[in-house]
Amino acid sequence: MTQQFAERVTAVAPTGARNAGVEDLARILEDQQGRKLDVIAAASALKFHAGNLHVEGVEPLFTEDGVTTVDGIYRPTAVADEGVADKLRIPLAYLRRMRADNVPLLDENVNAWLRQEPERRFMLRAFRGDGAPGMTPGEGVARALLSDSYKRMDNLDLLFAALEGVKESGHPVRITGCDLTDRRMYVRVESEAVAVQARELLRGYRSPFDERSGDELPMVSAGFVITNSEVGAGAYTLTPRAVIRVCCNGLTMAKDVMRAVHLGGKQDDGVISWSAETQRRMLQVITSKTTDAVRQFLSREYLGAKVAEMEEAAGKRIADPTKTIEHVTKTLSIGAEARESILAHFVRGGQMTAGGVMQAVTSTAQTLADADQAAALEAAALPALAAAASHG
Structure with missing residues (x-):
């Protein structure tokens, strides 16, 4: 039974984007905002059937806009x-195996553990189906099952x-690309007005994309990447990022990241609807922290x-x-497919140094269709530099 059905279940996902413009990203997010449903529910109100999550017995929310029904599939x-x-x-790994090979066993396992603590509460983040393609009336998408103290930052x-x-920081910047996945949002920002020469870093390097020379364009721009997860896959972060102009490789510097975590107090059962004042205060803090971080990261002193x-x-x-590349990829748990691409980019880059390994990692990241994998690989660039430099 279950293989075909299980794939159909897990294939349902929110609309995503890769290397989109900020206007397109905003339109996708606005569409998602209208379909969101966030609810605190006890384990006794949840069960699995045919691999889907069923919610039963949660009170609907009555507002000026109408009634929000929670119960459903x-x-x-x-x-x-x-x-x-x-x-x-x-x-x-066991849950995934059950999803792929034996969905009735998946239902049995999940329901047994839910019944073990019927009063335990969770936050369910979902999308209403609203007649989306492939969705039957009354169906929605379960995006995440989280702690009931999870603080939403949409x-x-x-x-x-x-x-x-x-x-508010006053820096001239441009948004160079946006990604949206089931897990995270990424917004890459660059300031060409804040740049430094990096002749030693780029000596002998050529872009693997168009063979432009790093010796002729030895410039590195300051930037950062804004990241957030609505589903428990990480905090709101603002991470400094250096951009190699000759090839647009990005180097994120994770140790200097600014974070705002999704942790709050316990919340009451039912549909979550925060007040406008609560939202306003939270977002004021985000705006202020972002201004401070940008002023630090977008400086020639920091970048230099x-x-x-x-x-x-x-x-x-x-x-x-x-x-060397085998050592680096093994040390950083980078898969075989990416390893082969890194080696090919290293050869095309022509820079037979540890810096060339770093560049190969970041140029490979640009070619990946999966934005989460690309971001993880870009974040591995500086550790890759260290690993290559220390090898043999």
Whole structure:
């Protein structure tokens, strides 16, 4: 039975984007905002049937806009399945195997653990189906199963608050690309007005995309990436990012990240509807923190210091690229497919140094269709530089 049905269930996902403009991202987020449903529910109100999450016995919400019905059927995304596994302490690999090969066993396992603590409460983040393609009337999408103390920070609100903070910082910037996945939102920002020369870092390097020379354009721009997760996959963050102009490779500097975590107090059962004043205060903090972070990250002093740190390790010659890249990817748990791409980019880049390994990692990240994987690989670039420089 279950293989075809299980794939249909887990394939349902919110609309995403890769390398989109900020206007397109905002339109997607606005559409999602109108379909969101967030509810605190006891385990006794939840059960799995045919691989779907059923909600029963939760009071509807009555507002001036009408009645919000919660009870219904919600198809779990892969992210929601991960939340179920985490909250019920079911090994994720086992849950995925049941999803793929034996959905009735999946139902039995999940329901047994839900019945173990019927009063335990969760936050369910969902989308209403609203007649979407492939959805039957009354169906929705289960986006995440989270703690009942999870504090919502929605992508659309945070996007506007963060961009307001950028505006208040006074720095001229441009948004170079936006991604949206089931897990996270990414917004990449660059300031060409804040740049430094990096001749040692780019000596002998050529872009693997168009073979432009780093010696002819040895410039690195300051920037940052705004990241948020609505489904428990990470805090709101603003991470500094250096951009190599000759190839647009991005180097995120995770150790200097600014974070705002999604933790709050316990919340009452039922549909969650925060007051406008609560939302306003939270977003004011985000705007203020963003302004402070941008002023720090978009400075020549900060960028110059980071480039100098890179250049200390980047000049180490690589005698055996295959062994070095194998060592780097194994150390950083980078998969075989990405490893082969990194090696190919390293050869095309022509820079037989630890810096060339770093560049190959970030240029490979640009080619990945999966935005979460691309962001993870970009974040691995500086650790890759260190690993390559210290190898043999």
